[in-house]
Amino acid sequence: MQKLSTVELKEKQPIWKQQYQEFKTRNLNLDLTRGKPCPEQLDLAIGMLDCVNSKDYLTIDGLDCRNYGGIDGIPEAKALFAEYMEVFPAELIIGGNSSLNMMYDIFIKAMTIGIMPGEAPWGQLPGVKILCPSPGYDRHFAICSSLGIQMILIDLADQGPDMDQVEKLVAKDEMIKGIWCVPKYSNPTGVTYSDEVVERLAAMPVKAKDFRIFWDNAYAVHHLTNSPSPLKNILTACKQAGNAERVLLFGSTSKISFAGAGIAMLAGSEKNIDFIKSQISFQSIGPDKLNQLRHVRFFKNMAGINSHMEKHKAILKPKFDTVQKILVQELTGKNIALWTCPKGGYFISLDTLPGCAGRVIKLAGDAGVKLTPAGSTYPGKKDPQDKNIRIAPSFASMEDIKQAVQLLTLCVQLATLEIIQ
Amino acid sequence: MQKLSTVELKEKQPIWKQQYQEFKTRNLNLDLTRGKPCPEQLDLAIGMLDCVNSKDYLTIDGLDCRNYGGIDGIPEAKALFAEYMEVFPAELIIGGNSSLNMMYDIFIKAMTIGIMPGEAPWGQLPGVKILCPSPGYDRHFAICSSLGIQMILIDLADQGPDMDQVEKLVAKDEMIKGIWCVPKYSNPTGVTYSDEVVERLAAMPVKAKDFRIFWDNAYAVHHLTNSPSPLKNILTACKQAGNAERVLLFGSTSKISFAGAGIAMLAGSEKNIDFIKSQISFQSIGPDKLNQLRHVRFFKNMAGINSHMEKHKAILKPKFDTVQKILVQELTGKNIALWTCPKGGYFISLDTLPGCAGRVIKLAGDAGVKLTPAGSTYPGKKDPQDKNIRIAPSFASMEDIKQAVQLLTLCVQLATLEIIQ
Numbered sequence: 001m002q003k004l005s006t007v008e009l010k011e012k013q014p015i016w017k018q019q020y021q022e023f024k025t026r027n028l029n030l031d032l033t034r035g036k037p038c039p040e041q042l043d044l045a046i047g048m049l050d051c052v053n054s055k056d057y058l059t060i061d062g063l064d065c066r067n068y069g070g071i072d073g074i075p076e077a078k079a080l081f082a083e084y085m086e087v088f089p090a091e092l093i094i095g096g097n098s099s100l101n102m103m104y105d106i107f108i109k110a111m112t113i114g115i116m117p118g119e120a121p122w123g124q125l126p127g128v129k130i131l132c133p134s135p136g137y138d139r140h141f142a143i144c145s146s147l148g149i150q151m152i153l154i155d156l157a158d159q160g161p162d163m164d165q166v167e168k169l170v171a172k173d174e175m176i177k178g179i180w181c182v183p184k185y186s187n188p189t190g191v192t193y194s195d196e197v198v199e200r201l202a203a204m205p206v207k208a209k210d211f212r213i214f215w216d217n218a219y220a221v222h223h224l225t226n227s228p229s230p231l232k233n234i235l236t237a238c239k240q241a242g243n244a245e246r247v248l249l250f251g252s253t254s255k256i257s258f259a260g261a262g263i264a265m266l267a268g269s270e271k272n273i274d275f276i277k278s279q280i281s282f283q284s285i286g287p288d289k290l291n292q293l294r295h296v297r298f299f300k301n302m303a304g305i306n307s308h309m310e311k312h313k314a315i316l317k318p319k320f321d322t323v324q325k326i327l328v329q330e331l332t333g334k335n336i337a338l339w340t341c342p343k344g345g346y347f348i349s350l351d352t353l354p355g356c357a358g359r360v361i362k363l364a365g366d367a368g369v370k371l372t373p374a375g376s377t378y379p380g381k382k383d384p385q386d387k388n389i390r391i392a393p394s395f396a397s398m399e400d401i402k403q404a405v406q407l408l409t410l411c412v413q414l415a416t417l418e419i420i421q
Numbered sequence: 422m423q424k425l426s427t428v429e430l431k432e433k434q435p436i437w438k439q440q441y442q443e444f445k446t447r448n449l450n451l452d453l454t455r456g457k458p459c460p461e462q463l464d465l466a467i468g469m470l471d472c473v474n475s476k477d478y479l480t481i482d483g484l485d486c487r488n489y490g491g492i493d494g495i496p497e498a499k500a501l502f503a504e505y506m507e508v509f510p511a512e513l514i515i516g517g518n519s520s521l522n523m524m525y526d527i528f529i530k531a532m533t534i535g536i537m538p539g540e541a542p543w544g545q546l547p548g549v550k551i552l553c554p555s556p557g558y559d560r561h562f563a564i565c566s567s568l569g570i571q572m573i574l575i576d577l578a579d580q581g582p583d584m585d586q587v588e589k590l591v592a593k594d595e596m597i598k599g600i601w602c603v604p605k606y607s608n609p610t611g612v613t614y615s616d617e618v619v620e621r622l623a624a625m626p627v628k629a630k631d632f633r634i635f636w637d638n639a640y641a642v643h644h645l646t647n648s649p650s651p652l653k654n655i656l657t658a659c660k661q662a663g664n665a666e667r668v669l670l671f672g673s674t675s676k677i678s679f680a681g682a683g684i685a686m687l688a689g690s691e692k693n694i695d696f697i698k699s700q701i702s703f704q705s706i707g708p709d710k711l712n713q714l715r716h717v718r719f720f721k722n723m724a725g726i727n728s729h730m731e732k733h734k735a736i737l738k739p740k741f742d743t744v745q746k747i748l749v750q751e752l753t754g755k756n757i758a759l760w761t762c763p764k765g766g767y768f769i770s771l772d773t774l775p776g777c778a779g780r781v782i783k784l785a786g787d788a789g790v791k792l793t794p795a796g797s798t799y800p801g802k803k804d805p806q807d808k809n810i811r812i813a814p815s816f817a818s819m820e821d822i823k824q825a826v827q828l829l830t831l832c833v834q835l836a837t838l839e840i841i842q
Binding site (some may be wrong): 064 | 487
């Protein structure tokens with residue numbers, strides 16, 4: 001990236017400073033921090049609150065969803081969400097309302113019991129490490145931090161993680177036990193892994209017998225264009241490579257139905273799922289089946305889910321387009337920032353010049369626009385170049401987005417000027 | 422317990438054998454294994470499926486329960502269930518649909534992270550032990566087994582655990598990290614801990630700094646008589662003894678609203694709760710708030726919960742009475758069995774002569790009546806005297822209970838005869 005000439009910047013400085021002060025007088029209180037659906041999106045699934053009621057709470061087979069039982073899901077929910085996850089029903093566990101919780105559970109059990117029979121719990125080993133393609137999802141990294149697991153930063157490129165880096169590391173280090181992946185419309189950069197990346201992940205030689213790919217397919221059907229990015233089925237690829245146990249897949253309806261009351265899924269080879277179910281049996285008498293029934297009744301089938309996601313797109317696309325429009329208008333040609341134009345997911349990722357992101361986020365915060373804290377998209381909350389900013393435009397209103405992004409671009413320019421002076 | 426004379430028994434043997442064979446011809450398929458509510462009990466809360474709907478899903482403060490957020494519960498649910506748990510709202514976390522899950526979570530975090538700041542995770546220590554008053558709840562013991570935690574059997578008497586045993590052990594062994602308690606209408610014996618037991622638990626000197634009482638108050642309002650057993654508030658007692666952090670309390674509405682779709686609670690000192698919340702923040706973006714709202718709307722207040730429990734009692738009491746009636750009719754005066762007559766909870770606990778329980782359960786199973794597997798109420802599934810049988814009459818119909826308990830009494834007599842011959 002070339003820099004804007006110092007002369008040009010200095011000319012603009014007084015104007016920008018004045019504009020920034022003007023923003024401050026507005027007393028804004030805007031929040032672009034999290035990938036949270038807006039009320040209009042939640043309204044799309046409102047019928048889900050009526051389709052299970054006092055007259056009607058049995059599964060097709062007559063199972064009473066109000067009572068105990070069924071640790072892996074009711075049959076019709078397993079059928080629908082196996083199709084959603086592109087696995088067989090026996091390869092799926094339906095959980096509670098949070099896939100994050102299922103991921104955490106897998107990690108903490110890996111630490112305590114082990115992720116597969118016959119291998120040592122990670123907590124008993126010195127220096128277990130997980131590969132973290134970055135920028136990535138802050139909550140993945142936070143799980144590792146909270147459990148004292150070392151993280152190794154892997155560059156995330158347009159096609160997915162830098163596989164040369166990955167292959168080299170996993171081939172020789174037995175303490176590298178896994179890799180975090182958001183393979184489709186990645187958080188925050190929006191990339192979808194290429195077929196080649198999926199195949200290499202599935203087939204690469206690994207030193208650790210209990211190496212796992214944590215495949216958080218959070219945005220599987222969350223398209224923002226009419227030409228969805230295809231993603232190769234990693235479980236099939238792993239099976240074909242003779243590594244069926246290598247991958248654990250996660251998904252949820254948090255950004256399909258209700259963010260706080262969706263259903264979560266965990267999928268993998270039957271061997272993996274059987275082992276995990278045997279562990280879950282110590283922990284739970286089963287998740288909320290009534291909520292599974294609500295989902296199946298409301299969406300009916302994959303076509304129902306897909307047409308529902310069209311409605312989400314109709315709400316989200318104008319917001320993403322507005323962000324793009326302002327970024328283009330204010331920052332194009334200045335060579336002081338680069339940003340993504342994602343085909344799906346919940347985020348736009350903006351890179352400033354190195355050393356600017358923290359300052360931009362501080363300036364925006366001081367003027368009333370909250371952005372995801374600097375460094376959040378990197379392991380240990382440390383962005384090595386201090387340049388990445390995650391923009392989450394789903395929740396805010398169009399008017400708020402306009403003001404917030406306008407301010408953001410101003411802060412980028414002010415912060416750039418500060419560092420190049 | 423005195424034994425029935427061998428002569429008397431031998432006289433009866435041919436009749437009993439004939440009766441048993443006759444039972445077998447009925448091809449029964451009855452199940453008294455688990456404390457599972459019957460459909461009529463679930464029907465009592467059926468209004469809960471209508472009181473949150475597409476028109477009405479906001480909290481009193483206008484919070485949208487469909488979206489993300491709130492890891493410890495919506496304010497009105499915290500207010501109601503703090504009263505239920507007899508703690509302050511700041512001392513409470515509302516979870517998902519399973520208190521077992523919250524207990525498991527606390528244990529697995531204790532193993533990995535530690536149960537309080539500054540103390541070593543239990544998984545890093547050699548031979549951590551938990552005291553297990555028994556007979557007790559099989560799933561408590563299963564959590565310990567699954568995590569490789571040693572269990573020490575403590576005798577459970579009429580007033581609670583044998584406190585002389587408990588005090589002696591905890592005073593000298595730093596590796597004893599806690600005690601499981603079902604303090605009210607205990608599973609399976611139905612005892613409620615006396616004030617003295619509660620006070621001694623709260624005040625006793627313990628060697629381990631991170632010792633915890635796991636207070637599973639699962640049957641707090643689950644009375645079977647009009648004179649509920651009072652239970653002293655253990656958190657208050659712990660505070661008064663200067664041991665505020667010693668106890669973690671668990672509760673749930675699984676046997677108040679819906680067994681599979683209730684809400685669970687975890688309570689303790691603010692210091693404990695703040696630490697646990699800081700850990701949960703890595704794990705979850707919050708439990709299902711819509712289901713919390715359903716509970717608050719439906720029950721309204723503690724008076725609502727208490728009057729609701731009267732309706733449960735009206736369904737359960739006749740079932741418990743029927744079991745008692747048959748046990749009295751068939752076994753009284755024979756000195757071959759003793760059983761409890763609980764004032765609340767979900768179980769009747771029956772003790773045979775030593776060495777008989779497994780055989781009784783086998784005989785009953787062979788004739789089509791499933792009982793909780795022998796030994797289940799003891800740590801490691803090993804009843805040292807092989808005498809305890811747990812009877813769970815809630816789910817079965819009255820007619821099924823009659824047949825099942827009639828057969829059970831027959832099996833007790835047949836098995837007794839076998840061992841004394």
